[in-house]
Amino acid sequence: MNAHGMSDVVRCSLTRSSGVARARASAREVGARDGARARASADARVEAFATRDGVELEVISRRARDTNENKKNKPAIVFIHGSYHAAWCYEEHFAPYFASRGYDTRSVSLRAHGNSGVSSSSASAGTLASHAEDVNEILSFERARANDEGRPWPCIVGHSFGGLVTQRALAPSDGERRASAAVLLASVPPTGNAGMVRRFLMRDLFASAKITYAFATKAFGTNVNLCRDCFFSSDLADADVERFARAINQSSRLRMFDLRALNAKELPVPKPTGANADVPVLVLGGDADFVVDAEGLEETARHYATDGRPVVLPNTAHDVMLDTRWIVAAKTIEKFIENNVLYGEDRRLLG
Secondary structure (H helix, E strand, O other): OOOOOOOOEEEEEEEEEOOEEEEEEEEEOOOOOOOOOOOOOOOEEEEEEEOOOOOEEEEEEEOOOOOHHHOOOOOOEEEEOOOOOOOHHHHOOHHHHHHHOOOOEEEEOOOOEOOOOOOOOOOOOOOHHHHHHHHHHHHHHHHHHHHHHOOOOOEEEEEOHHHHHHHHHOOOOOOOOOOOEEEEEOOOOOOOOHHHHHHHHHHOHHHHHHHHHHHHHOHHHOOHHHHHHHHOOOOOOHHHHHHHHHHHHOOEOOOOOOHHHHHHHOOOOOOOOHHHOOOOEEEEEEOOOOOOOHHHHHHHHHHHOOOOOOEEEOOOOOOOOOOOOHHHHHHHHHHHHHHHHHOOOOOOOOO
16 A cells, blocks of 8 residues: 555553553654555554564554444454555454444554564564464453453454464463454464365366465565455456555565474464353355365364354455455454354453
8 A cells, every 4th residue: 555644653562560461551653654554544543562572563553433323332353464464454444344333443463564573583474373472462452451441352353374373362371361252254274274275276276376376476466466366356446456466565574474384383273272262253254265265264163163164255255354345244243243242141251
């Protein structure tokens, strides 16, 4: 996307006292940075979240709009992007929609993505565990804020490899509950993407080779046709695909993971245990996705989903939150949160 001027940037950090995460923030002004930027508006501001090792993560925040319809206390929603994307991908549709429906939103750029920093010695943006630890620090901050405001604890939405990060964030060894609910959006399954790659190769060797090339070389950032093939439906407007391709091309400075190390050392992701075992999970995807197939969605749903089945939206490609029928996905997520957090039987969500 084109660069836009940004104002109020808040530096957030976590300190620990007697094992309790506490948040503190101090405001400062910064100008626009070069590179991909989410659209700024009166409703959104960019925050810099300082992690345990001092790396700053870009977080685009929106406060819920105050209308009569939105008087109920609702949880904040934390959005986690997938590979080659950044916080901006939720700011196009999802974040404004949920803010208009009464939810605070936090769109996060993981390390080396968007305007987030990165450890100086990193060859990749991080490991599955380190990304999950970053996400859990943000969730801890949001839980503290929710407790102060008397709101339910945050919900988390993770897309593609960001869905895998979300899965890892829900499987902590300390057993502390992380979120009130989770949505795995066109998510890589807990065993990784190797099985999906093999299935796509068997189904259509040429198309699979083309997609593999696009991901290996990041060619979808400069080739609009490849970008559509990888991420979008055939009826999404050409101008939108071109705009999103430019944003994708600028969204990452390093690969999200070293895939070889990920597959060898960190998979499969264990199932949540203890306090996280009963976190409601929605597995949501599309039937026109050429990155995460039906079998991948089904595997993830068997592992996590409350009813063991995914919700598969018709005529929807991989970038569900940007695709033509994004509103159907948003309303499905909203209904899930309403049923499982706002009106559900689990009343332990206020901490």
